[in-house]
Amino acid sequence: MNPERGRVVGVDIGATHLAIVLTDFSAQVLHEIEIPFDVSKGPKICLEEITVQVHALLVETGQTLEDIQAIGVGVPGPVVIEKGTVIAPPIMPGWSNFPIREYLRDLWDTPVILNNDAELGALGEWAYGVGRRVRHLLYIKVGYGIGAGLLIDGKIYHGATGAAGEIGHITIDSDGPLCSCGNRGCLETMASGRAIAKRGRDLVAAGYSMRLKKNSFNGKITVQDVASAAQRGDIEAQEIVREAGKNLGIALANLVNLINPQMIVIGGGVTRVGDLFLEPVRQTIKECSLEAAAQDLSINAAVLQQRATSMGAVVQALSLAFYRLIEETEPALEK
Template sequence: MRHWLAGRTESRLQARLLAELRDEGPLSKAQLADRLEVSRTTVGVEVGRLGELGLAIEAGPAASRGGRRSVLVDLSPDIRFAGIAIGATGLSVGVTDGRLTTLAVRHRLCDIKQGPETVLALALDMVREVMGEAGVAELSGAGVGVPGPVDFHRGVSVSPPIMPGWDGYPVRDAVSRDLGCPVVLDNDVNVLAVGEQHAGVAKTARDFLFVKIGTGIGCGIVVDGDLYRGVDGCAGDIGHIRVDDFGPTCACGNTGCLEAFAGGAALARDATAAARAGRSTVLADLLAERGSLTAADVGSAVELGDPVAVQLIRDSGHRIGQVLASLVSFFNPGLIVIGGGVTGIGHSLLAEIRGVTYRRSLPLATGNLPIVLSELGAEGGVVGAARLVSEAVYSSPPGGAA
């Protein structure tokens, strides 16, 4: 079965119009004509077409600007998107309106290694739960993020290192069949970057990097306001940059990758080794109490003043800062946002990343470069996934005309 996007006639003007309404709120036809640099007559025709498609409505008279009053245009109140953010160890699912305001969100622990059938079944059950909670009967589209490489155009995962059983699985089409709506699939870091761009600290940034530090490490790249995926969708896979020829073996099969040194799984591994070797009584007590350690436990040990945990965080931040310094020199971004589960450790990790990045980059590149923590949390993935599918739906509305 061909995907819903194949063969659609794209209307760039309709897409721009809908994006303006999504990002700016209700606008008059006069304002839309000014922003889109077309005539009011053209705007009126496109609004009529979008009204027939159930995507836009006329919302009454606008404030007078002198002369005949224009008409306000808004997104249809019936538009609803689902955002499904799948991580290595958990799921976040939500429903939004057409402006991507979240109406209901749920989070649940889940191991990606359980395979696509199990994980997607849980995700789809959660979608139905949030739809019921928000009183939504039908979706206009759904976005999905997964923690591994994705062929965006085919909607499948490709050789994901931490996702056994997912290689080549038709995630997009399976979710689309179940929900009966258009679906887009991307990797989790790109989804988070788009969420940050829409509703987070990167809202006014045109060129920025979003670095996710979770079980793995990845980077979303936004250039002149657009997400950059690379030729094959692999752009930003910084977790597998080699930082030491003789380092530990990574999940990808290579040795010495950044992720193998500084990801959440690496922190948990090194903390467990320190606890068992008797180098940290704090970590040893946490291990005895909980049976296993996580990156969050390392953060707890840091708060208790444990010097071994502090050093683990410093080492992790140092490695990440080294790689980011190279990216800054190459890309010269205007902002770096740090997100992901490991950032729950707090500002000790951020301080080390900042220090190394600033020291090792050219002063011209870092003189006006903020490096900040994301404030969206898990909801950022839901918003980002919803935004990705909104862009697909708004640029190729079913039945749209060029």
């Protein structure tokens, strides 16, 4: 198909970031933005803000919403696909059962498709990234929270109610820190960007890690502060990152034994830390999974990096756009 035939938009709504890409029909990225974002402001404020950003992106490329054939949207929570809603998402307070897809469709007057962000990450890496032609692929998004997209036998596995892949709430330590879901010691409290930042703050409050203290701005320690202290040789910061990687590795080893994937792709903001984080993940998966399940397993960092989810949203938007084009063309052919 002629790439110039149309345009689609992919939107990645993160807990603390928003990424939007505009592509042609060959998924060539024409323009993109990534900005800080706060999903906890609730659906109405957030969706208005996203609308402003989508318009701004289109204006910069000389387009309007009328030029867009479909928009794919990813959110960091369990999605009920038929309804276009999320259900009880721990890191999206106020969003449960809000009609996200309908609301955006009315606002934009364009077809909209809503999916879970990690599932879109799996789809993005499968279509355009490191996982091309892989039939059994796990995509793990490690950012503010942690989620997984499960591509099993060439299809995204959603589960009975759309909540499959909520690996962030697998229990690692039942006496561990309190999680946003109400349980204790979930993976998200022990390996996410939020968990790494919190451990950094605790360390400085206890009088350790002078480098980290020096790095921090107004005592507000972020995951980037911990990462850069670790990269500069701060032993305590390195230990935080290593421990987080090990905890993620334990959860993934369990998943490897359960699903027997060909490939694990690790994406999300925390992977910017690099091998300091990824090496203990790889090592722990190797140590803790069965040889039969892990013998041909490859473990990769996401090639699309921050774009994995938004490009997955583009995959969905393109399939919606093509489906509609075929529907429009077929009656004409029958005449």
